[in-house]
Amino acid sequence: MNHSGNYQNARMFLRFLSESDLKPRSRRTFLAGVRSFASWCMTQEVSVPDTTHLNHWKTFLLLHYETATARTYLAVVKLFFRWIARKGWGSDIGATVKGIKSDKTFRKDCLSAKQIRSVLAYLKKKIPESVLTDAISRKHMPSPKERASLRNYVIVLLLVSCGLRVSEVSLLDCGDLDKVDGRPVIWVHGKGRDGKSDFVRISTELEKLLFQYLKARQTVSQDSPVFISYAPNSIGQRLTARSISRFVKQALVAVGLDSPRLTAHSLRHTAVTLALKGGASLQEVQQFARHRLIETTMRYAHNLEILENPCSHLVTGQLGKTLLK
Numbered sequence: 001m002n003h004s005g006n007y008q009n010a011r012m013f014l015r016f017l018s019e020s021d022l023k024p025r026s027r028r029t030f031l032a033g034v035r036s037f038a039s040w041c042m043t044q045e046v047s048v049p050d051t052t053h054l055n056h057w058k059t060f061l062l063l064h065y066e067t068a069t070a071r072t073y074l075a076v077v078k079l080f081f082r083w084i085a086r087k088g089w090g091s092d093i094g095a096t097v098k099g100i101k102s103d104k105t106f107r108k109d110c111l112s113a114k115q116i117r118s119v120l121a122y123l124k125k126k127i128p129e130s131v132l133t134d135a136i137s138r139k140h141m142p143s144p145k146e147r148a149s150l151r152n153y154v155i156v157l158l159l160v161s162c163g164l165r166v167s168e169v170s171l172l173d174c175g176d177l178d179k180v181d182g183r184p185v186i187w188v189h190g191k192g193r194d195g196k197s198d199f200v201r202i203s204t205e206l207e208k209l210l211f212q213y214l215k216a217r218q219t220v221s222q223d224s225p226v227f228i229s230y231a232p233n234s235i236g237q238r239l240t241a242r243s244i245s246r247f248v249k250q251a252l253v254a255v256g257l258d259s260p261r262l263t264a265h266s267l268r269h270t271a272v273t274l275a276l277k278g279g280a281s282l283q284e285v286q287q288f289a290r291h292r293l294i295e296t297t298m299r300y301a302h303n304l305e306i307l308e309n310p311c312s313h314l315v316t317g318q319l320g321k322t323l324l325k
Contacts, residue, residue, distance in 0.1 A: 033076030
């Protein structure tokens with residue numbers, strides 16, 4: 001059976017997936033990678049791909065995808081052909097194709113403390129004072145719009161003060177609000193984890209706001225999602241990560257922070273960066289951000305060192321200001 005037969009046969013790829021210990025999200029990624037390669041082969045009229053074709057596709061990926069996506073897709077296809085070779089159905093055409101190295105910088109920027117304060121001030125203005133106090137009662141319940149405003153404010157505080165990922169905030173249930181050694185924490189479903197095995201400490205002020213928001217919800221249970229939608233077509237349902245990303249982006253744009261490199265994920269970058277600026281050690285920040293590798297945390301420190309590097313200003317000073325007019 002040639003490479004084309006193995007590659008284009010859907011049942012063969014499904015077998016490859018079935019023999020791989022993958023989570024649902026990883027399965028979707030594997031499928032996307034193979035589909036990308038299949039599409040490229042069809043466009044190039046390649047029926048039997050070889051190592052040269054794989055290298056050409058690698059170049060195509062780097063030109064049309066973000067580095068992280070290109071790296072993942074190439075790795076997936078290399079794994080597929082390695083599996084084919086192990087089965088004895090063909091050679092491993094990806095054996096000599098080098099992988100794509102990771103970027104040393106982040107694809108999203110962080111915000112300054114001043115910028116974060118402006119975003120929070122913008123969101124807080126949308127919340128009536130009565131909703132922020134203990135004035136909530138069965139006779140004086142906030143409207144859905146007011147509850148959504150309080151929800152958005154609390155979510156941004158969670159993202160930036162706890163360094164949570166958008167997906168982690170979306171998956172929070174009321175039962176995840178807890179106490180450990182008398183201190184308020186939330187249990188989160190971390191990236192790459194099978195369940196909610198990690199907890200993050202939160203401030204008492206944020207804990208109070210969370211319970212104030214839940215009080216405005218009235219009826220909740222341990223299994224209820226913490227954050228729900230108030231949109232007409234999905235009211236009461238768990239707020240999705242996409243919806244969170246959308247309203248955070250809208251808030252950023254509203255205060256003049258309109259950049260493709262500023263998104264909801266930028267708030268996590270901001271939390272880590274501000275922690276380092278505040279004097280936390282690399283080990284403390286690694287634990288705070290729940291980075292598996294200290295090298296990931298070190299990238300933040302490296303970026304801070306670049307920002308503080310005075311060489312450009314020193315060179316400008318040596319050239320003289322008159323030369324730059």
